[in-house]
Amino acid sequence: MQRELIVSFDVKIIDSLGVKLYTTIPPMIAELIANAWDADAHNVWLKFNNSSDKHIEVKDDGCGMSFDELNKHFLTIGRNRRSDLNKDTSSEGRKILGKKGLGKLSMFGIGEKITVSTIKNGHKTTFVMDYEIMKATESDDVYKPLIKDLDIETKEPNGTIITIGGIRRKTAFDLNAIRNTIRSRFHIFSKDFVVHINDDEALLIDDNAMNVGEYQFSWKFPDDFEDMRNNFQDLYQFGVNKGITGTIYTAKTPLRKEAQGIVLFSRNKLVQENKTFNPRGNDNFFQYMTGAFDVDFIDNDLRIDNCSTDRKSLAWDNYDNDDLVTLNEFMEKLVSITQSGWREKRKEEKKKKISEKSIDVDQWIENLNKAEQPLARKLTTAIIENDNIDETRASEYVQCIRDMYGFSSFRDFTQQLDEMQALDNENAIKLLCDWGEIEAKEYAKIALGRISTIDQFERYISKNASETKVIQIFLEQFPWLLDPKMEKFEREVTYSKLLKQKFGEDTDLPETNRRIDFLCTNSSGIIHIIELKRPCIKLTAKEMSQVASYTEFIKKQFPANAEKVKGYLISDNMTFESGAETIRKGLEKEDIYIKSYSDLLAEARRYNQQFTNVYEEIHSLSIADN
Incomplete structure (x- = not known):
């Protein structure tokens, strides 16, 4: 009697536990790799063929299966290998992975024709399982695979080759994705158990290390x-x-x-x-x-x-x-x-990065007064703990928070936050988004006040006010009228005062202890020597010579800063006596300039007007967004 391979099954089982359960390649391949492991294989070779005859080949160098083992073990669906053999390890001591006896069905989820060729101890058996024929088998019948090699003798080494054909998939195999998924499903890979994919060294799997x-x-x-x-x-x-x-x-x-x-x-x-x-x-x-x-x-x-x-x-x-x-x-x-x-x-790491880029958050909060610390801590925490804000933007936001504390508008706004109980992270971030408008509003408020000051000064100029009784006093209060960046400002500085500051009390004073109207420095370190005249006076060579003399004196006393010394003669009447225009042009080469009050005020008005314009633009955009 001719020996046969027999598969006892219910078609519904094949359909439910094969075709429908395994619909992607990696889980199916994983079942076959687990079988190779249990067979004490040391290598598994996967071949993915993208030709018109699309198929997958899985080959291992394990112990293989005899004809009887195929019938009793491999083709028995639902066999619990461990309980059936009453053993937990393979011949080489590996922990057995298989347990359900359903892995073989996984192949029908990918292809319709399965060819198995296995060799054990010099005997080879090859057979084919066809899903369409299996489906046509009556429930009470058994399916008999087509045998191609019936326990023939061979000198080939032990091992098993499974070829999956009739693949339904139309797209090409993504080998990198398959490799990564297989690698993620096991911790069994090593130099003693290697998976080779299409003989590509780059796709080799021989370790379990996570990246x-x-x-x-x-x-x-x-x-x-x-x-x-x-x-x-x-x-x-x-x-x-x-x-x-x-x-x-x-x-x-x-x-x-x-x-x-x-x-x-x-x-x-x-x-x-x-x-x-x-x-x-x-x-x-x-x-x-x-x-x-x-x-x-x-x-x-x-x-x-x-x-x-x-x-x-x-x-x-x-x-x-x-x-x-x-x-x-x-x-x-x-x-x-x-x-x-x-x-x-993450919070500490972000704080560290922010400190490297801008400010030490904890130190800044510590330096605030006790009333300001809770809100500052609340806002900075909201920024630092927000996973959507990277370190660079977080650094910028924290700097904005620090700057907010100098503005009354921000302090007024924070008083409305119900003692911060309503200030959750979302509102804190929203507050940061409104920072541009808050800052612009503060500057606009300052600019509007300055424009009112400019209007008042223009009225003094139009009335030809006294330079000593009105103009000097007014400019001492509002030095930004001369230069928006003005910082240090001294009125009516005498030569003797300057010399004593530089050389001490025993300094020989000049014959004429001249008095400079204003000596100022701006944020760029430029020294301004300013001589004021009544608005309507016609400037002569005498007034020009006076400011030139002051400027020359300062340059000589402070040679290291000579290049930063500039002289200004200011009036509002730009008509000069005969010959004075030539002198004026010569003085400009020495950084000595003649300006009108009207020019200075127009420049100050333009400088401050830009802040109100920016606020109006940001405010209109904010209204549009809402």
């Missing part, structure tokens, strides 16, 4: 969870007693969706795909979190299976299993502790 180069922080259990041991002793001890190990990583920037969450492995094989282990999982933290844990204890029983059929998740809804319930609580607590730790670490 932690992109990650910012990490927490390893149990080493980095001392607080858990102190505050949640029962859960901590559960993790230790069950031999749970693993690491949670957080990235600098949000991760790809498929990389977010924690995966669980048992016996070095994926049993739980990415999971947040948080009931809500909507916090920004979960966009940055990833990790992997080994939970071998859940798969130690030879008979009980805690994994879902497709190995995408554990059977968390099995409330009869106390270990699974506690494992879920354990993972939730790890994630919760990590979430809090991540926020603190």
Whole structure:
């Protein structure tokens, strides 16, 4: 009687546990890699053919299967390998991964024709399974695969080759994506168990290392969870007693969706795909979190299976299993502790970067008065803890917050925040967005006041007011009328005062102790010598000679700053006596200028008007946005 290979099945099982359960390539390939591991293979070769005859070949150098083993083991659907053999390890001592006996069905989710060729101890068997023929088989019948090689003798080494043909997929295989997914589903790869993809060295899989180069922080259990041991002793001890190990990583920037969450492995094989282990999982933290844990204890029983059929998740809804319930609580607590730790670490890291780029946040807040500190801390915390604000923008925002405290509008605004109870992070960030308008409003308020001052000064000029009794006194109060950047300002400075400041009390004074109307410096370090005349006076060579003499004196006394000394003669009558125009042009070469009050006031008006214009523009945009 001719020997036959027999598959006993129900078509519905093939459909439900094959075609519909495995619809993508990596999980299916993972099942075949697990089989190769259990067969003590040291190499698995994957060949993806994108030609018109699209097919996938999976070859291993494991122990192979005899004809009888094919019938009793491989072709028996639903066979629990571990309980059937009553052993937990392979011949070489590897922990056996297979348990459900359904991995072979996964191939029908990708292709319709499966060819298996296996060699063991010099005997080779090859057969073909056709999904369309299997579907046509009556429920009460058995399916008999087409045998091509029936236990023939061969000198080829042990191993198995599975070819998946009749592939429904039309697009080309993405080998990099397949490699990354396979690599993420196991912790079994090493120099002793290597997966080769299309003989491309760049696609070789021979280690399990996670790419932690992109990650910012990490927490390893149990080493980095001392607080858990102190505050949640029962859960901590559960993790230790069950031999749970693993690491949670957080990235600098949000991760790809498929990389977010924690995966669980048992016996070095994926049993739980990415999971947040948080009931809500909507916090920004979960966009940055990833990790992997080994939970071998859940798969130690030879008979009980805690994994879902497709190995995408554990059977968390099995409330009869106390270990699974506690494992879920354990993972939730790890994630919760990590979430809090991540926020603190990110906050300190951001503060450090901000300090390097701009200001020391803590030191600045410490230097504020006690009444101002709570709001400053609230606002800076809102900026630093906002995951959407990078370090550069955070630095800019914190500088703006610091500058706000110099403006009364900001202080008035903060009093309306109901003692800060209503100031949540969103409002704090909104406040920063309104900063441009607040700042512009303050400057506009100052500018409007200055424009009123300019109007008053123009009235004095039009009335030909006295330079000593009116104009000098007015300019002493409002030096910005002469230069918007004016800082240091001294009125009626005598030669003797300057010489005493420079050389001491014993200095020989000049014969004429002349008096300079104004000696000023601006923010650029320029020294202004200013001589004022009554607005309507006609300037002569005498007045021009006077300011030239003052300027020359200052340059000689302060030679190091000679290039920064400028002289100004100011009146409002720009008609000169005969010959004075020539002198004026010569003085300009020596940085001595004659200006009119009207020119100075027009320049001051333009300078301050720009602030009111900016405020009006920002305010109108703000109204439009709302």
